[in-house]
Every structure is written in structure tokens, then in C-alpha cells.
Amino acid sequence: MADAPPLPAAQGLPADMTSLVGRSTESVEIRRLVGLSRLVTLTGIGGVGKTRLAVHVARKARRGFSDGAVLVELAEVADPALVALTVAQVVGAPTHQADVVATMIDYLRGRELLLVLDNCEHLLDESAVLVRNLLSACSNLRILVTSREPLRVAGEHVFAVEPLSVQRATNDRAGAEGTRPAAVTLFAERAAAAAPGFRVTPDNAETVEELCRRLDGLPLAIELAAGRMRALSPSELLDRLDDHYRLLSVGDRSAAPRHQSLWAMLDWSYELCSDRERLLWDRLSVFTGSVHLQAAECVCSGDDLPRDAVVDCIAALVDKSILVRHVTDGRPTYRMLETVREYGLRKLRENPADAAIVERYRAYYRRLAREFDENWFGPGQEQMVERMRGEHANLRAVLDALLSDPDGGRAALGMASALFWYWLGCGQQREGRHWLDRSLASDSAPSPERAAALWSNGYLAVAEGKAVVALDLLRSSEDLARELGDTVNLAHATHLRGVAEHNLGNTALGMALIEEGSAMEEAGGPSMLHVLALEHVGWAYCRRQEPERALEVLERCRDACTVHGERWLLSWILTFLGLANWMRGDIATAGEQLREALAIKRPFQDVLGIAVVMELLSWVAVAEGDALRSARLSGAVRRVWEPLGHYPSGFELRTWSERTVQESRTLLGDSLFKSAIADGRRLDTEQAIAYALGEAPPVEEESSPDDALIASLTPRETQVARLLAEGLTNKQIAQALVVALRTVESHVEHIFTKLEVNSRTQVAALLARQGR
Structure with a gap:
């Protein structure tokens, strides 16, 4: 892992919105503890400021960690089974394997990282087990936790965060x-x-x-x-x-x-709120995470709170600091502090008349999922995706509530499968499979919802490269659809099983099933899945090295997407059009189509698609004679692809990519090739996209701000720092400089503060980086 790329910058720490007041002493002490203990837990009552203090400490301490600091917020994670997955997603670890923890350990092993786990109190057991496993396997990892209770893990150092001081020093003048x-x-x-x-x-x-x-x-x-x-x-x-x-x-x-x-x-x-404002406070507490105005109006209004009064009451609650307002892309959303939300929930439970609000909340998000599915094949997909990302916490909460209800299994099946395009198209394949697995286990009764959940889960497994698992799910969906006489789900399951068979090497059977399913899809009228089936036919022709036939089918797909204003599937169609033209030797057209595909994929954050397109663009670059650009793109792909794992075995992209890499290495020479790969690996996903689209040059090695920190040392402190870096103890330094031990200890303390580090090893690393 010595050459592991740095964590993406977007995964770091949130920016301060207000100043941190009165915590300087605690901050210094916690930083000292982080230097001494690999696990520090900040405990204290809700509202005492644990999160804010932890982020402040992490920001101050991150220079001492070569991979920086990352914050993982767990307050919105209701399902314990999602703790490890959530942490893996945030740190950028691969999530394609069944054992997410083991994969995350492999990813983090050797990295020097400060991981901040925020709000663990409702997930103590799962958090404790995860922390223990990570710390025992990743020797350079340190973890800072916030929780109302300790994790009780061996080696944990607990720091109780107390309220702010309210006592003024004796004889001090009030107000000074x-x-x-x-x-x-x-x-x-x-x-x-x-x-x-x-x-x-x-x-x-x-x-x-x-x-x-x-x-x-x-x-x-x-x-x-x-x-x-x-x-x-x-x-x-x-x-x-x-x-x-x-x-x-x-x-x-x-x-x-x-x-x-x-x-x-x-x-x-x-009590300061009006009757209507109290009603809204209580009812808004059912939401987890952000609340859109439309959602608040639908869920919270009633005879006692007219719909047109909701917006005024929201404004009043914002003024009273009960709600926090955020604006994203010009659209406001609202959020309650967790303690305020807990208070509202308590009030809601005390009022039997408001029991229906919870059911209304669930119904709203079930309907939102259905509308997402119904409207996906059309214009406005980017806006729909942005909305669903903002509602992700609420979607999780409702799915979890349905699965906790003995009678909610069928509704969970319907909701989880209705979100199929969200799971597939927006980099959420792993989480989609989690909810579909749980939903299928909760309700085994034959139903159209179960048939849909089976093929949805099956195709997500295909996207993860798990064709064998996918086949079992897709066959079950076919059998159930036939039993129910459900021709719609039978068509979907048939063509998708063809994809799984094709990926396993059963190309003749796979092609026959894809074409059979495509014909069945077409009989049902224009639909997203019909176009997807045709796209799979085109992709299969590419794999069979028949680019002319692939182009014929894929052009029909492109026309259908254009007519309906569809964008996400269009990006994949353009990807395979680019591939087919590359195979024909029409490199200029291939490059143009691939860049268009990448630009479309960008707002969807379709990580799988982005990685594939950039891979193909690296082939185009070397075909155009630009081996340096090709190698940089290859390096960038390795970074983007990292959370996804490796290409599935037998996937032709892997073989073709290896040929491109070898050609670039031959043209550039080993040294320049390695340097170009390293240039690409330094790019985060957004930087890589910008480079691939020709919007920006590759990011060069940034000038390190370490020089400014080292320049802040006095000449004597610089001398002591260099002796520290050579491995001398305080006593040895005192002897070498002929000064008192206490003087050296004072210098070391000042050095740690100025360099924003908390260990001698970090001082040595910083000086070594400056030397390079």
C-alpha cells in the first residue's frame, strides 16, 4: 500500500459555518490524546458540541496524517447492517465484495489516516466491532469517535466533553x-x-x-x-x-x-411557538435528514394545519432556530438538529391523533419511489437524481421501517424495486442489493412486487460482476412471473438473464435470451427496459467483434433516447457506440462519442460508467499517438475504479486495457510511463473527468505548505526538529545541544504545536517531504 493514492479531497472534513468558542483547552488535550491513543471517544450529553469539537480537532491534526482526516456521519444510519458499508463508501474503499469489512481493511491497511466516526450512540455494538477490527488490522489508522456512550473497546481513551464555562473569574468586571x-x-x-x-x-x-x-x-x-x-x-x-x-x-x-x-x-x-408551529414541529420530527417543502406540505398538513399554512410555519420555525435552512442549487431544504427532532418525536407520540403522520410519511416516500420509476424514462433525470440524493436518509428510514413491520414486506419489495434506476444509475448498486436482499427475505409470498425485486436484484448483481448470483435471482424471477402470468416482469427477467448468461461465456444462449426478451419488451410498448434490452444486444455484438451490427442496433437506441429526452441510458449507448467505432478504426468519432458520454454521466455520479468511459478514452488516446495522455488516463481509471474492485473475470475490457497499457509503456519507456500513471492517480474523480474532457491539465504535484510551517520554527526549534527526525530522544538532544532537559521538552511541545503534529514520526515525515 505504499503507493496507494490519497483519499479523494471531497471525502475530508466539512467547512466551518460558525466559529468554535471556548474549546481551546479541550482541543489541545484531545489532540494530545490522539497522539497517544489510537482510539479516542468523545462522550457527553446531546447538544454539548461533540461533533463540532471532533471536526475542529481533526482539522488541526490532519497534517500529521499522510492521508488526512475523514468524517463519517452515522446519525442518519438507522440499519446496523449499513454501518460498515457507510464507512467504506465515505473513505472510498471498494464495496463490491460480500465482506465489506475485510475489503475495507485491505484498502486502509498501510494508510496513515484519522477517521472520525460521528454519532455512534444508536449503533454502539456494530461501531465497536468495526472499530476493533479496523484498529487491529490497520496499524497506521487512528479513530476519533463521538457518542453519548463509550464504545468499550480495548485501548479506548474516553474524553468527556463538558458544557462551556459559565463562571467568571472572581473580581472580573461583568461584560468585559x-x-x-x-x-x-x-x-x-x-x-x-x-x-x-x-x-x-x-x-x-x-x-x-x-x-x-x-x-x-x-x-x-x-x-x-x-x-x-x-x-x-x-x-x-x-x-x-x-x-x-x-x-x-x-x-x-x-x-x-x-x-x-x-x-x-x-x-x-x-411554548413560544403557536399551535400550528407546534403541530409542524411534532410532525416534521418523523423525517430523517433533510426535508423538502413539498414533502412537509404533503405529510404534515391536515384539517388543523392547512397546506398553505405550512410554508409560513416553516419560516417561523427557521426564525426560532428550530429548523436549519440549507440551499442546494437554489432549492431550500430544512433540517432539525437531532436533539430537537427527538423532542418533537416525544411530543408526537404523546398525541394519539397524530399517529397517522407516520403512515403518511411512509406513504409519501413509497409514492416518491414509484414516481421516480415511472418518470425515469424521460427528461429531467439529473434533477430527479439530485432530489433522491437529498432524500437518501428518508428513503433508508422508510425502507427500514417497512422491514421492521411484520406486514410491511410486500410494500418494501415494491419500494426497493421501484428505486432500481436510482440504485443502478447513481453508484448505489451495493446499497440497492442490501435493501432488495432484506425485502426478499421479509416476504416470500408470490407477487408482482417480488418478481420485480428478484430481477432488480439480479441485474444489480450483474453490474457488480456477480453473474452466478445474478442467474439464480433472474431465473427465480422468470419462474415467478410465469406462475403469475406477469408478462411485464417476465420480459425484464428474460432479457436480463441473457446478459448474465452472456457474461458467464454462454454467448449463444445469452444472445438468444436477450433477443427474446427484447421482442417481449417491444410488445409492451416504448419503455426504458426495452431500450436497455436493445443496448444489451449492441453490447453483445461489440463483444463478438461485430462493430457494424452493433452500430446498427445502438443507433436505434440513441434515437429512442433522444425522442424521450432520456440521458442516463444515452450515456451508455454513446459509450458502446464509441467502443464500436474504436473497433472499426474511426478514432475521431469514437473520441467524440466517448467524451459526450462522460459529460452526461458526470451529474449522475455513475462511477461504474465513468470508469468504463475513461478506460476507453485511454485506448483512443494511444490510438491517436498520445501515449502520455493514455497513461495518465489509465492511472486516473485505477483511482476511480478503486471503490468498485476489479473488472469481472472474462470481461473483454480488461484484456483490451492491458494491451493499451503495454503499448503506452513501450512508447514512453518505463520511467515516464510510471510517472504518467502516478499523475493520473493523483486526480480525484472530478479532476479526472475534467482532464478526460480536455477542460483542465493534469494536476501537477502541488507545492507543499509544509515549508510555511517549518519556516515558523525558530532556529533552535529547527535544530531540535531535525534531531527529532534523526531519532534522538529528548535526553540525547539535551546532551547534544548542552541545554537542560526541560528546555528541550519545551522546544518539542512548541514544535508539535507549530507543525500541527502529535508524534516524532510525523515530524520526521514532514521534514522528509520538505527535503524532497
């Missing part, structure tokens, strides 16, 4: 900025953002400090309270909080005071 408690500083910053012009003055300082004390310095409570400064004064805030704090104090006396304060503040925030 330099001496404010951290909680007051946080309130002042967030209140000023909510109500421009607000500031802590000698007149309101004591009230603000008392308010922060009553909130026990809990960041979430303080931020929510500060948001009320749009409408209330600090004294009015304190008066209302005081009343409700007393009410909560007669509740569960065994609960932690900070937890009581959080719920007191939420109770108080709830």
Missing part, C-alpha cells in the same frame, strides 16, 4: 470581553448573528450570564436561546426560562441536571 465565560461569548456571537446590533453591555451582562448559567453552558441550548434575540430581550428570555425551569425540576430527579436544562429550554421554545 477578555474575561467573559465561554458560554457568554458563545451567546454573544450567536445573538449578534441572529439580531445584528446586539452586544453584551454592562447593562445586560449579568442577565446574560445568569441565562447561560440556567442553561448550564450547553452549546445547543445557548444557540437556540440566542436565536430568540430577534424578538425578546435578555431579561425576557430569562423570565420565561425561569418559569419553565421550575416546572421541569419536578420531573425525573435522576436525570442529569444538564439534560434537564436542555429539555427545559426545549419545552420553553415549544
Whole structure:
């Protein structure tokens, strides 16, 4: 793994939206712990700021890790079986194998990475097992966890994140900025953002400090309270909080005071809402992740909350900091902080009249999946994909809820199979198979939904290169469709089984089944699967080295896609048109078609398709005499393809690719070829696409910012750092420089801080990189 490519930049850490207040001491200590222990877990009550602190620490510490730091958010993962898959997807590990953990271990072994696992409390057992397995096999991996409870894994160092300080030093003047408690500083910053012009003055300082004390310095409570400064004064805030704090104090006396304060503040925030705003708060809590306005209107409206009132209530909840607003491509979505959502769920469960909201929520996403399936063969696919990506957490939540319901199996089958094009076209094959496997296991009764789920799962297995598994699923789908007299699903299963047979080398049988299924599809009228069947005929002709026949079929497919405004399948048709023209020797046309295919695939994030097109473009480049470009593209393909594993055995692309690589190596020479491959491997997926499309040159080795860090050292610190890099102990350095041991220890501490590292090994690595 020494030459393993770096992790994609997009998989790093989120950007700060607001400043981190009052955590400098904790940050330094946690960074020290990360240097000493391979597993550090930040624990604390919900809303105390564990996530924010972990991301801040990771950002400061990542320079000490050659592969940087990656954040994996687990709050939205409801199914324990998806923990390892989610982590693998985020770090970019291959997910095509059945044993995702073993594959991820192979991927991470040898990498020097800080992995941040956020919000593990609802997945403790699965997270603990995964962490133990990763740490035991990957010696250079360190993990920083946030959870309300420790993982209880051997070697775990637990750091309890406490609320912000609310005590001012004795005799310090109230309101003086330099001496404010951290909680007051946080309130002042967030209140000023909510109500421009607000500031802590000698007149309101004591009230603000008392308010922060009553909130026990809990960041979430303080931020929510500060948001009320749009409408209330600090004294009015304190008066209302005081009343409700007393009410909560007669509740569960065994609960932690900070937890009581959080719920007191939420109770108080709830009471400040109108009746309709409370209804919406409760009902929005059924959503996991982002909420679109249309979804909120459909799920949450009713006789007591008219549809046209929902948007006004959403705006009010945003103003009250109950909802957080995000804008993506000009379209707003809304999200609740997890603690606020938990509070709303508790209120929802207390109201029997709102029990139907949960069913309405499930019905909405089942309908959304059906509409996605029905509308996929047409224009607007890119927008549909963007919407479904934003709804991914809700789709997961509904599928999980249906599968947890003894009577929900058939509905889960229908929903999971309706999302077939999403799973297939948007790089979600592995997760699609997860839900289809679970759905098929939950309901074995004969039904059209089961027949559809069988062929959907079968074709996703084909896309993963698992033709044997696919055959079993597709045969079962055929048998069930015949039993039910279901000609639609029979047509789909027949032509897709032909693809699986063809991939296994049974070319005559495979071609016969594809053509039979295509004829059956055509009898049902224009459809996406009919065009897909024809495309498979064209691909089969390519594999049989019959490019002229392939072009004839694929041109018909292209015309059908153009008529219907379809884009995703068009990108594959253009891919195979490019392949057929490359086989004919029409290199210019092949290159033009392949670049068009790649440009279309870009917004779909169709990783499989992107890898295949870039592979073919590397063949085009060497045919055009540009061996350097071909080698760079080959290197880029290796990076893009990495999460997918390897080409399935017998897949002709693999053989043809090996010929291209050998030709490039011969033309360039071994040294230049290796350098070009390395250039390509440094590109992330978006950079690789830009290079392949001629939009940007290959990214050269960036000038390292290490020089600036090293330049910040004093001459003596530089001398000590170089002795550290040579492996000398503090005592040996003191003897060599004829200074006190304590002086050397002080220098080492300053060096670690300035270079943003936490070990001697990292100092040596940084200096070595600078030397190169």
C-alpha cells in the first residue's frame, strides 16, 4: 500500500459555518490524546458540541496524517447492517465484495489516516466491532469517535466533553470581553448573528450570564436561546426560562441536571411557538435528514394545519432556530438538529391523533419511489437524481421501517424495486442489493412486487460482476412471473438473464435470451427496459467483434433516447457506440462519442460508467499517438475504479486495457510511463473527468505548505526538529545541544504545536517531504 493514492479531497472534513468558542483547552488535550491513543471517544450529553469539537480537532491534526482526516456521519444510519458499508463508501474503499469489512481493511491497511466516526450512540455494538477490527488490522489508522456512550473497546481513551464555562473569574468586571465565560461569548456571537446590533453591555451582562448559567453552558441550548434575540430581550428570555425551569425540576430527579436544562429550554421554545408551529414541529420530527417543502406540505398538513399554512410555519420555525435552512442549487431544504427532532418525536407520540403522520410519511416516500420509476424514462433525470440524493436518509428510514413491520414486506419489495434506476444509475448498486436482499427475505409470498425485486436484484448483481448470483435471482424471477402470468416482469427477467448468461461465456444462449426478451419488451410498448434490452444486444455484438451490427442496433437506441429526452441510458449507448467505432478504426468519432458520454454521466455520479468511459478514452488516446495522455488516463481509471474492485473475470475490457497499457509503456519507456500513471492517480474523480474532457491539465504535484510551517520554527526549534527526525530522544538532544532537559521538552511541545503534529514520526515525515 505504499503507493496507494490519497483519499479523494471531497471525502475530508466539512467547512466551518460558525466559529468554535471556548474549546481551546479541550482541543489541545484531545489532540494530545490522539497522539497517544489510537482510539479516542468523545462522550457527553446531546447538544454539548461533540461533533463540532471532533471536526475542529481533526482539522488541526490532519497534517500529521499522510492521508488526512475523514468524517463519517452515522446519525442518519438507522440499519446496523449499513454501518460498515457507510464507512467504506465515505473513505472510498471498494464495496463490491460480500465482506465489506475485510475489503475495507485491505484498502486502509498501510494508510496513515484519522477517521472520525460521528454519532455512534444508536449503533454502539456494530461501531465497536468495526472499530476493533479496523484498529487491529490497520496499524497506521487512528479513530476519533463521538457518542453519548463509550464504545468499550480495548485501548479506548474516553474524553468527556463538558458544557462551556459559565463562571467568571472572581473580581472580573461583568461584560468585559477578555474575561467573559465561554458560554457568554458563545451567546454573544450567536445573538449578534441572529439580531445584528446586539452586544453584551454592562447593562445586560449579568442577565446574560445568569441565562447561560440556567442553561448550564450547553452549546445547543445557548444557540437556540440566542436565536430568540430577534424578538425578546435578555431579561425576557430569562423570565420565561425561569418559569419553565421550575416546572421541569419536578420531573425525573435522576436525570442529569444538564439534560434537564436542555429539555427545559426545549419545552420553553415549544411554548413560544403557536399551535400550528407546534403541530409542524411534532410532525416534521418523523423525517430523517433533510426535508423538502413539498414533502412537509404533503405529510404534515391536515384539517388543523392547512397546506398553505405550512410554508409560513416553516419560516417561523427557521426564525426560532428550530429548523436549519440549507440551499442546494437554489432549492431550500430544512433540517432539525437531532436533539430537537427527538423532542418533537416525544411530543408526537404523546398525541394519539397524530399517529397517522407516520403512515403518511411512509406513504409519501413509497409514492416518491414509484414516481421516480415511472418518470425515469424521460427528461429531467439529473434533477430527479439530485432530489433522491437529498432524500437518501428518508428513503433508508422508510425502507427500514417497512422491514421492521411484520406486514410491511410486500410494500418494501415494491419500494426497493421501484428505486432500481436510482440504485443502478447513481453508484448505489451495493446499497440497492442490501435493501432488495432484506425485502426478499421479509416476504416470500408470490407477487408482482417480488418478481420485480428478484430481477432488480439480479441485474444489480450483474453490474457488480456477480453473474452466478445474478442467474439464480433472474431465473427465480422468470419462474415467478410465469406462475403469475406477469408478462411485464417476465420480459425484464428474460432479457436480463441473457446478459448474465452472456457474461458467464454462454454467448449463444445469452444472445438468444436477450433477443427474446427484447421482442417481449417491444410488445409492451416504448419503455426504458426495452431500450436497455436493445443496448444489451449492441453490447453483445461489440463483444463478438461485430462493430457494424452493433452500430446498427445502438443507433436505434440513441434515437429512442433522444425522442424521450432520456440521458442516463444515452450515456451508455454513446459509450458502446464509441467502443464500436474504436473497433472499426474511426478514432475521431469514437473520441467524440466517448467524451459526450462522460459529460452526461458526470451529474449522475455513475462511477461504474465513468470508469468504463475513461478506460476507453485511454485506448483512443494511444490510438491517436498520445501515449502520455493514455497513461495518465489509465492511472486516473485505477483511482476511480478503486471503490468498485476489479473488472469481472472474462470481461473483454480488461484484456483490451492491458494491451493499451503495454503499448503506452513501450512508447514512453518505463520511467515516464510510471510517472504518467502516478499523475493520473493523483486526480480525484472530478479532476479526472475534467482532464478526460480536455477542460483542465493534469494536476501537477502541488507545492507543499509544509515549508510555511517549518519556516515558523525558530532556529533552535529547527535544530531540535531535525534531531527529532534523526531519532534522538529528548535526553540525547539535551546532551547534544548542552541545554537542560526541560528546555528541550519545551522546544518539542512548541514544535508539535507549530507543525500541527502529535508524534516524532510525523515530524520526521514532514521534514522528509520538505527535503524532497
